[in-house]
Each structure stands twice: as C-alpha cells, then as structure tokens.
Amino acid sequence: xxxxxxxxxxxxxxxxxxxxxHSQWTREIGEAIAKEEGIELTExxxxxxxxxxxxVKENGALPTIRRLTKSGVVDTKTLYQLFPDGxxxxxxxxxxxxxPASCV
Amino acid sequence: xxKVLILGAGTAGTIMANRLLRKLDKKDWTITxxxxxxxxxxxxxxxxxxxxxxxEEDVTRNKTxxxxxxxxxxxxxxEIIEPEKNRVKLQNGKSIEYHILIIATGTNIxxxxxxxxxxxxxxxxxxxxxxxxxxxxxxxxxxxxxxGKLVVHIAEMPIKCPxxxxxxxxxxxxxxxxxxIRDDVEIKYVTPLSGAFTKPRxxxxxxxxxxxxxxxxxxxFNIMHVDGSAxxxxxxxxxxxxxxxxxxxxxxxxxxxxERSGMGDELNYIPTHxxxxxxxxxxxxxxxxxxxxxxxxxxxxxxxxxxxxLTENILHFIRNxxxxxxxxxxxxxxxxxxxxKGFLIDFNYDVEPVEGKFPLPIIGPMALLKESRMNHFGxxxxxWIYWNVLLRGWPIPMITAQMxxxxxxx
Numbered sequence: 047x048x049x050x051x052x053x054x055x056x057x058x059x060x061x062x063x064x065x066x067x068h069s070q071w072t073r074e075i076g077e078a079i080a081k082e083e084g085i086e087l088t089e090x091x092x093x094x095x096x097x098x099x100x101x102v103k104e105n106g107a108l109p110t111i112r113r114l115t116k117s118g119v120v121d122t123k124t125l126y127q128l129f130p131d132g133x134x135x136x137x138x139x140x141x142x143x144x145x146p147a148s149c150v
Numbered sequence: 151x152x153k154v155l156i157l158g159a160g161t162a163g164t165i166m167a168n169r170l171l172r173k174l175d176k177k178d179w180t181i182t183x184x185x186x187x188x189x190x191x192x193x194x195x196x197x198x199x200x201x202x203x204x205x206e207e208d209v210t211r212n213k214t215x216x217x218x219x220x221x222x223x224x225x226x227x228x229e230i231i232e233p234e235k236n237r238v239k240l241q242n243g244k245s246i247e248y249h250i251l252i253i254a255t256g257t258n259i260x261x262x263x264x265x266x267x268x269x270x271x272x273x274x275x276x277x278x279x280x281x282x283x284x285x286x287x288x289x290x291x292x293x294x295x296x297x298g299k300l301v302v303h304i305a306e307m308p309i310k311c312p313x314x315x316x317x318x319x320x321x322x323x324x325x326x327x328x329x330x331i332r333d334d335v336e337i338k339y340v341t342p343l344s345g346a347f348t349k350p351r352x353x354x355x356x357x358x359x360x361x362x363x364x365x366x367x368x369x370x371f372n373i374m375h376v377d378g379s380a381x382x383x384x385x386x387x388x389x390x391x392x393x394x395x396x397x398x399x400x401x402x403x404x405x406x407x408x409e410r411s412g413m414g415d416e417l418n419y420i421p422t423h424x425x426x427x428x429x430x431x432x433x434x435x436x437x438x439x440x441x442x443x444x445x446x447x448x449x450x451x452x453x454x455x456x457x458x459x460l461t462e463n464i465l466h467f468i469r470n471x472x473x474x475x476x477x478x479x480x481x482x483x484x485x486x487x488x489x490x491k492g493f494l495i496d497f498n499y500d501v502e503p504v505e506g507k508f509p510l511p512i513i514g515p516m517a518l519l520k521e522s523r524m525n526h527f528g529x530x531x532x533x534w535i536y537w538n539v540l541l542r543g544w545p546i547p548m549i550t551a552q553m554x555x556x557x558x559x560x
Contacts, residue, residue, distance in 0.1 A: 112306075122374070123386055125386075126372070126387050
C-alpha cells in the first residue's frame with residue numbers, strides 16, 4: 047500500500063489514488079483530490095458526496111446511480127455535469143471512499 | 151401438513167421443485183408452485199433465433215412438462231407477498247399460506263426505463279432478444295436487411311446473462327459474413343462498462359476479439375435517451391451514436407410483485423445472504439436465481455448451482471440446524487463467438503474467468519477462456535442437457551456446485 051501526501055497530510059491510497067482508510071479523509075483532502083481531477087467543488091458536489099458517505103456508513107456499500115438519483119439529491123443529467131466521465135468513480139474518490147465495484 | 155411454496159416456475163423454481171420433492175418427507179410436506187405463464191422457454195436459445203439457427207418451437211415447452219406430478223401447480227398472477235403473515239395472495243383472490251417460501255420470480259427487461267426507447271419504432275428499428283417476441287421480430291427484420299448501422303446497446307448493469315450481448319455481436323458478424331454483406335454492415339457495441347465485459351481478464355480477451363471482428367467498441371456510454379426520429383442514442387455527457395437497427399438490452403428489473411410487496415431494492419431484487427441464499431429480512435424466505443441481489447451473474451448455471459446448495463439449506467432449516475454458507479457465486483457460461491466456435495468461462499465471487507481446462511484438469515476436453523470448436527458443440531449440446539437433466543434437478547456429471555480451482559491458470 048502506498049502513501050501519498052494530500053493537502054499536507056500523508057494518507058494511505060491504492061494504486062489508483064483512492065483512500066484506503068476513510069478515517070483519514072478531511073474536507074481539505076477532498077478539495078485537493080477534486081483539484082487533481084479538474085473539478086471545482088460547489089454545494090451541489092458536496093450534497094452528492096455527503097449522500098455517498100452516509101450510505102456507506104449505514105449500508106457498508108456505495109449506492110448505485112439509480113439509488114442516488116431516486117433519493118432526490120441530484121438528477122442524473124446534473125450528476126454527469128458535476129462529475130463528468132464516470133460520476134460515481136470521481137465522486138467516491140473525492141469523498142474518500144472505495145472505487146465502485148464493476149458489476150457482474 | 152406443512153407447505154413449501156415456490157414462486158416462479160422458470161429455471162430456478164423448476165429445478166428446486168424437482169430437487170425438493172425427492173428430499174422432503176412426503177408425510178409432512180407438500181410443495182406448491184405458482185407462475186403466471188404457461189410456457190417454459192429455453193432462454194439461452196433466444197440468442198440463436200435472430201440468426202435463424204433456432205426457431206420459436208425449438209425453445210418452447212410447457213412448464214407442466216417439467217414439474218413432477220406430486221407438486222401442485224397453480225397458473226396465476228401473484229398479487230402480493232405478505233411475509234409477516236406467511237401468506238401469498240393471488241390475483242384470483244385466493245391466498246396460500248406457507249411454512250417456507252422460495253422466491254424465484256426472476257428478472258425482466260423493462261424497456262420503459264430507457265427514455266425514448268419505446269417510442270423509437272420498437273419492433274421496427276429497435277429490438278430486444280431477451281424475449282421470444284423480440285428475437286422472432288428481430289429475425290424477420292434482419293432477414294431482408296441490406297446493410298447499414300447495427301448497434302448493440304446495453305442500457306445499464308446488471309443484466310441477465312452478461313455475455314449474451316457479446317455473443318449476439320459475434321453471431322451477427324458471422325451471419326452477415328455468410329450472407330456476403332459484412333462489408334455493408336457497420337457494427338457498434340455500446341456499453342456503460344469500461345470494456346467488453348465485467349471481469350478484467352475475460353474483458354481483455356473479448357475486447358480483442360471484437361476488434362478482430364471489426365466491431366467498434368464504445369465504452370463508458372451512459373444512456374440519457376434514445377432519439378427515435380433521428381435514430382440515435384444520446385448519453386448524459388452528450389455523446390451520440392447513430393443506428394439503423396438498434397438491438398437494445400434494456401434495464402433489467404426483478405418482478406413487479408417484489409416491488410408491490412416492498413421486498414426489493416431499487417431494481418426490485420431481494421436482499422439475500424450471498425452464501426446461504428436466505429433472505430436478509432425473513433428467516434423462512436429463501437431466494438433463488440435472478441431474483442436475488444447477489445453479486446453473481448444472473449444466469450441459469452448460477453441458479454442450478456444455487457439450487458443444489460439451497461436444497462441442503464432447506465433441509466437444515468427444517469431440522470433447526472445452522473445453514474451452510476456454501477454458495478460461492480459459481481457461474482459457468484459458454485460464449486458463442488461465431489464461425490462455429492465458442493469460449494467457455496468458469497468463475498465465482500472471488501476468482502475471475504481464467505484460462506485452463508474443463509471439467510477435468512489438463513484433459514478438458516473443453517478449453518477455458520480460449521476459442522474452440524469443442525466449446526461451440528458444448529453450447530449446442532447444452533439445450534438437450536437443459537431439458538433432460540438440468541431442469542429435472544439432476545446433477546450434471548463432473549460439474550460441481552462449488553467452483554474448482556483445479557486445472558485453472560490462476
């Protein structure tokens with residue numbers, strides 16, 4: 047496992063740069079990862095990421111896009127505008143969560 | 151008398167009825183099966199109908215032909231499951247009380263979930279091949295087709311038989327080659343995944359095969375809507391793909407009775423323990439086949455392997471013994487690759503498809519994750535095995551419910 051210095055803190059990451067220990071995540075780290083991904087975070091981004099974090103905390107797993115959009119937090123079109131090219135992959139990375147597993 | 155009630159008489163429910171009847175004590179237990187449809191379809195055969203390799207008759211039988219005489223069969227729509235009352239209500243007003251419920255209501259395509267798909271000349275220029283009606287209509291359309299843009303499109307995962315869209319594409323390449331019009335047909339494979347398949351090693355091999363067959367892979371495509379008048383697919387990030395004929399694999403969802411009963415997730419799949427097949431919400435409810443939310447493939451082979459383990463667990467449950475955590479997600483799938491050849495893949499929750507020999511290590515005779523004629527004949531022979539061995543709930547010689555690592559290049 048590698049460590050990476052993000053926003054002045056050493057954190058554990060996997061080979062794709064996803065945090066492997068969510069307890070090390072802070073909002074500052076999220077901001078820094080977002081910058082690397084070329085995303086400027088707004089209130090709407092945070093709403094999506096907070097929903098993902100809440101779901102992982104409660105269910106132990108990332109929700110599907112369908113579950114996310116059904117929750118009323120964001121509609122699909124907006125989600126793709128907020129996090130272009132793979133919204134779940136990007137949002138979970140910035141939120142310090144695991145990479146969404148590809149389906150079966 | 152106590153009752154086991156099985157909802158659904160497809161592959162999973164039929165195998166389970168046959169197996170349980172042999173194992174349960176007839177003095178104490180009766181088995182009832184409910185399904186709304188009279189016909190049992192050999193679903194792996196739908197793939198061959200558009201290319202005139204099979205007909206509707208080849209894949210159609212009566213459900214009752216495969217259910218034992220001592221099992222009560224009711225053909226009726228299921229209105230609602232009431233787990234708290236151990237009761238199921240049917241549309242004809244009758245109720246059935248159960249001691250053990252096995253839900254095998256499967257998964258269906260829901261074209262209405264893809265915006266614009268049903269308004270896109272569905273049945274004329276846009277088709278599915280996951281229903282007998284869809285594949286028969288597609289056969290008619292392809293027969294007189296002179297060429298143009300053929301798009302095979304997966305709306306979202308998970309789907310039943312995740313290799314079927316690839317097989318369709320390979321067979322289309324072969325079909326148009328045989329007709330002498332392959333140069334006039336542009337084939338695109340459009341998927342929300344990042345590659346051809348869900349598992350990395352198989353995805354690499356299969357992506358390469360698409361390339362060899364001159365099929366354009368369009369990955370990471372998340373559909374926003376189908377524009378039927380302009381005949382194009384539009385993604386959320388505003389990519390577009392034009393088609394003349396669209397072969398759609400629409401959103402898959404569990405049966406609507408699961409939604410009506412409030413027992414499913416957002417796709418109507420029932421939260422199920424991945425190793426015991428017990429429902430997470432109710433201890434006397436078990437879930438089998440495509441109806442589960444398990445991270446295994448939705449496929450007949452999986453239902454077959456699950457049925458073997460679930461039979462044991464039903465017996466354990468009746469005897470108040472702890473359930474066995476034996477189901478490992480084992481799937482075993484033939485992949486038709488066209489020109490009389492095929493692949494075979496064998497995998498589970500933890501081990502992705504790899505190269506090797508099957509079912510016997512070193513000897514085979516079938517090759518894993520490699521193209522061969524033997525695998526194609528295996529696929530064709532499987533129809534006989536399905537009707538005569540698998541549905542009857544008999545084990546297939548040398549093939550075990552749990553995946554073996556022997557003979558695999560891990």
